Amino acid sequence: xxxxxxxxxxxxxxxxxxxxxxxxxxxxxxxxxxxxxxxxxxxxxxxxxxxxxxxxxxxxxxxxxxxxxxxxxxxxxxxxxxxxxxxxxxxxxxxxxxxxxxxxxxxxxxxxxxxxxxxxxxxxxxxxxxxxxxxxxxxxxxxxxxxxxxxxxxxxxxxxxxxxxxxxxxxxxxxxxxxxxxxxxxxxxxxxxxxxxxxxxxxxxxxxxxxxxxxxxxxxxxxxxxxxxxxxxxxxxxxxxxxxxxxxxxxxxxxxxxxxxxxxxxxxxxxxxxxxxxxxxxxxxxxxxxxxxxxxxxxxxxxxxxxxxxxxxxxxxxxxxxxxxxxxxxxxxxxxxxxxxxxxxxxxxxxxxxxxxxxxxxxxxxxxxxxxxxxxxxxxxxxxxxxxxxxxxxxxxxxxxxxxxxxxxxxxxxxxxxxxxxxxxxxxxxxxxxxxxx
Amino acid sequence: xxxxxxxxxxxxxxxxxxxxxxxxxxxxxxxxxxxxxxxxxxxxxxxxxxxxxxxxxxxxxxxxxxxxxxxxxxxxxxxxxxxxxxxxxxxxxxxxxxxxxxxxxxxxxxxxxxxxxxxxxxxxxxxxxxxxxxxxxxxxxxxxxxxxxxxxxxxxxxxxxxxxxxxxxxxxxxxxxxxxxxxxxxxxxxxxxxxxxxxxxxxxxxxxxxxxxxxxxxxxxxxxxxxxxxxxxxxxxxxxxxxxxxxxxxxxxxxxxxxxxxxxxxxxxxxxxxxxxxxxxxxxxxxxxxxxxxxxxxxxxxxxxxxxxxxxxxxxxxxxxxxxxxxxxxxxxxxxxxxxxxxxxxxxxxxxxxxxxxxxxxxxxxxxxxxxxxxxxxxxxxxxxxxxxxxxxxxxxxxxxxxxxxxxxxxxxxxxxxxxxxxxxxxxxxxxxxxxxxxxxxxx
Numbered sequence: 001x002x003x004x005x006x007x008x009x010x011x012x013x014x015x016x017x018x019x020x021x022x023x024x025x026x027x028x029x030x031x032x033x034x035x036x037x038x039x040x041x042x043x044x045x046x047x048x049x050x051x052x053x054x055x056x057x058x059x060x061x062x063x064x065x066x067x068x069x070x071x072x073x074x075x076x077x078x079x080x081x082x083x084x085x086x087x088x089x090x091x092x093x094x095x096x097x098x099x100x101x102x103x104x105x106x107x108x109x110x111x112x113x114x115x116x117x118x119x120x121x122x123x124x125x126x127x128x129x130x131x132x133x134x135x136x137x138x139x140x141x142x143x144x145x146x147x148x149x150x151x152x153x154x155x156x157x158x159x160x161x162x163x164x165x166x167x168x169x170x171x172x173x174x175x176x177x178x179x180x181x182x183x184x185x186x187x188x189x190x191x192x193x194x195x196x197x198x199x200x201x202x203x204x205x206x207x208x209x210x211x212x213x214x215x216x217x218x219x220x221x222x223x224x225x226x227x228x229x230x231x232x233x234x235x236x237x238x239x240x241x242x243x244x245x246x247x248x249x250x251x252x253x254x255x256x257x258x259x260x261x262x263x264x265x266x267x268x269x270x271x272x273x274x275x276x277x278x279x280x281x282x283x284x285x286x287x288x289x290x291x292x293x294x295x296x297x298x299x300x301x302x303x304x305x306x307x308x309x310x311x312x313x314x315x316x317x318x319x320x321x322x323x324x325x326x327x328x329x330x331x332x333x334x335x336x337x338x339x340x341x342x343x344x345x346x347x348x349x350x351x352x353x354x355x356x357x358x359x360x361x362x363x364x365x366x367x368x369x370x371x372x373x374x375x376x377x378x379x380x381x382x383x384x385x386x387x388x389x390x391x392x393x394x395x396x397x398x399x400x401x402x403x404x405x406x407x408x409x410x411x412x413x414x415x416x417x418x419x420x421x422x423x424x425x426x427x428x429x430x431x432x433x434x435x436x437x438x
Numbered sequence: 439x440x441x442x443x444x445x446x447x448x449x450x451x452x453x454x455x456x457x458x459x460x461x462x463x464x465x466x467x468x469x470x471x472x473x474x475x476x477x478x479x480x481x482x483x484x485x486x487x488x489x490x491x492x493x494x495x496x497x498x499x500x501x502x503x504x505x506x507x508x509x510x511x512x513x514x515x516x517x518x519x520x521x522x523x524x525x526x527x528x529x530x531x532x533x534x535x536x537x538x539x540x541x542x543x544x545x546x547x548x549x550x551x552x553x554x555x556x557x558x559x560x561x562x563x564x565x566x567x568x569x570x571x572x573x574x575x576x577x578x579x580x581x582x583x584x585x586x587x588x589x590x591x592x593x594x595x596x597x598x599x600x601x602x603x604x605x606x607x608x609x610x611x612x613x614x615x616x617x618x619x620x621x622x623x624x625x626x627x628x629x630x631x632x633x634x635x636x637x638x639x640x641x642x643x644x645x646x647x648x649x650x651x652x653x654x655x656x657x658x659x660x661x662x663x664x665x666x667x668x669x670x671x672x673x674x675x676x677x678x679x680x681x682x683x684x685x686x687x688x689x690x691x692x693x694x695x696x697x698x699x700x701x702x703x704x705x706x707x708x709x710x711x712x713x714x715x716x717x718x719x720x721x722x723x724x725x726x727x728x729x730x731x732x733x734x735x736x737x738x739x740x741x742x743x744x745x746x747x748x749x750x751x752x753x754x755x756x757x758x759x760x761x762x763x764x765x766x767x768x769x770x771x772x773x774x775x776x777x778x779x780x781x782x783x784x785x786x787x788x789x790x791x792x793x794x795x796x797x798x799x800x801x802x803x804x805x806x807x808x809x810x811x812x813x814x815x816x817x818x819x820x821x822x823x824x825x826x827x828x829x830x831x832x833x834x835x836x837x838x839x840x841x842x843x844x845x846x847x848x849x850x851x852x853x854x855x856x857x858x859x860x861x862x863x864x865x866x867x868x869x870x871x872x873x874x875x876x877x878x879x880x881x882x
Contacts, residue, residue: 038682041514043485044506045761050491068472068491083467086544122513141682176683176802184802251461252564253601255608331470364798368809372601372608377829377879379807397805399831399879437651437879
């Protein structure tokens with residue numbers, strides 16, 4: 001059975017069992033991957049997933065069920081309706097999205113990625129290992145290559161019918177030095193297209209581990225910190241992004257409640273949630289409930305301009321969705337989430353402007369932040385001393401702590417090294433007055 | 439069809455229900471039924487792995503896995519893998535399910551969550567969220583050596599979080615419990631006490647002071663010490679990480695790596711959240727003494743790593759249809775002889791760290807970082823005022839050596855552990871531990 005036929009069948013069953021509205025979300029993914037152990041390819045994998053989630057509305061209450069067994073469509077619809085019946089009518093529920101005008105989104109599907117043969121995947125993985133081996137005394141304990149081809153269909157009883165095919169390819173490698181005290185690093189790239197320099201992933205990771213050998217300690221104190229895109233995106237994802245989601249605003253779980261059009265960040269910092277970014281990992285013509293994707297300004301000229309909404313949270317405020325309904329998989333209901341988050345700031349040669357500071361490539365422990373207060377405390381990894389405008393010795397160990405909302409105000413500059421770290425796109429960011437514990 | 443030395447098939451069928459209550463109102467209610475299989479094939483030193491959802495074509499999946507393995511072996515050969523020998527497991531240690539959660543009406547589960555929310559909503563709490571989950575999983579394992587075994591396991595659990603706000607600041611308190619048992623878990627009034635404790639933590643944290651960072655002696659409560667045992671020691675003892683060169687514990691078997699008071703154990707036979715009767719390679723689960731009296735005794739193994747390093751396999755696990763990886767189960771620091779009062783007295787002036795907001799570890803360099811939920815300043819052996827935003831970081835081997843007292847009050851906590859992109863059920867625990875010197879991070 002084709003996905004359209006499955007979708008139509010589900011909507012028919014929903015109608016038959018008395019749903020007032022219904023939606024079916026079908027996804028079919030094919031993941032091909034190769035994994036590396038100690039400089040050698042250990043395995044190749046081919047993982048197929050194909051399943052559907054059904055959302056029904058009955059008497060103003062929503063129910064959901066999912067399955068990957070396509071001869072159980074009727075049972076699945078029935079359990080979604082049974083779930084809806086357990087709930088009271090929700091006066092905040094308006095409607096499932098209606099058919100809208102969908103934007104054109106470029107660079108989401110690559111024929112080259114779609115057609116990659118296993119042999120190509122193996123040779124790209126080998127390139128990554130070769131990059132690591134261009135340094136002596138450094139190995140790749142683990143790493144992976146992956147190629148994903150996805151097909152997604154959303155249909156509902158209000159006329160939404162959106163199908164989209166997409167591709168993604170990524171490379172990841174961990175490296176460690178094999179002589180002296182161990183020094184580790186990693187590098188990672190992801191793209192919709194086959195435009196990744198795999199050799200470069202291995203070489204950059206090895207170069208970083210190499211330059212972090214024999215780290216020194218630093219004195220504790222308030223310092224200027226430059227966060228590499230890896231470190232910056234990790235901290236932002238864990239301590240900031242949830243506070244712009246409308247459900248957290250509406251439930252009083254965000255420090256940004258009531259702060260629209262107020263000054264919350266450095267003047268030159270711009271943050272945009274962009275669901276239609278060319279080649280973006282989180283780009284698509286619609287969000288995960290069929291609302292057309294869009295670009296939404298979050299912070300501009302230091303002012304908080306908008307929160308992000310799915311159709312339910314938008315309905316609560318009698319406004320339109322920003323196209324931010326996202327799902328983890330077909331087994332989950334949509335909820336508010338960011339798409340591609342783009343950080344913009346005028347670029348300069350920031351290191352040369354810093355007298356006394358640290359450069360932090362990545363952090364561990366970002367997910368332990370308090371996402372409401374914005375307080376975070378992380379271990380800085382692959383960090384370096386910045387002295388009189390120069391990057392100097394590597395730092396053995398340091399903690400960096402602070403508050404994300406203070407950090408946004410203390411942004412002093414940005415590098416020109418914009419990088420796509422998954423769905424977060426950012427340059428290196430220079431922040432003053434960070435608390436560093438050596 | 440091309441040849442492989444070995445292949446195996448895991449067929450999994452699962453059914454689950456989850457409910458999320460937000461401020462007393464149902465936010466999400468969700469059921470899933472699914473099945474599928476994961477197939478491995480070994481050719482020389484190369485593995486091929488296929489997984490597919492739905493009922494179609496196990497034979498095709500086996501054929502595809504063999505082709506993948508043989509292609510990798512051809513284009514990028516690796517030293518031949520010899521698997522540790524196989525023996526059929528006894529599946530007679532399954533935990534009992536006194537009350538099948540599927541027989542309990544959904545309405546009753548919603549009422550339960552409302553009860554939890556109400557108990558968490560003490561004065562000062564501005565919002566609550568409560569979730570319930572149940573799942574039944576059937577696993578059937580076969581391999582080319584003739585294995586054929588299966589089990590069915592029911593898991594239930596809940597999580598509650600409460601947020602306190604004074605208008606300007608927000609603090610969260612969380613509690614949860616997940617277990618391998620039936621709905622009888624929810625008949626225990628202790629779960630309502632847990633909900634109350636989540637509310638109280640959030641409210642107390644609002645008035646907590648911020649901690650000053652620095653080095654010094656600390657007491658870890660059972661929850662935080664359990665996270666240390668799991669994250670810092672347990673992961674480094676996973677033999678795949680040892681072999682690939684990213685474990686600080688490589689080449690240290692037989693070496694005294696910890697204070698002689700320290701015993702760390704992984705035991706999947708315990709009826710806790712990390713329980714399983716046999717692992718993802720069909721091997722009998724068994725207890726492993728990782729550290730005995732301070733001496734590193736054993737790693738955790740799959741058949742491949744046990745074949746290479748020697749040792750007993752039984753710790754291969756996977757999430758759903760994903761490829762098996764060496765994992766922990768129920769991991770804990772075993773009881774010592776001290777009680778908390780003695781430890782506080784020995785500590786004198788320092789900090790008592792309690793609860794956890796998660797952590798991360800670099801097993802290669804042996805460095806970790808954990809955030810405590812809260813801390814108490816201890817002066818003259820007396821527990822004093824509450825501090826928040828405190829973290830513990832340092833070097834795994836240094837901390838293990840710095841354990842000066844081990845409590846006699848072992849307690850386990852359930853959770854999920856992530857590795858290789860897969861989340862699996864585990865539990866970890868410890869009695870209270872007194873550490874003579876550790877780096878505590880604070881905001882000041």
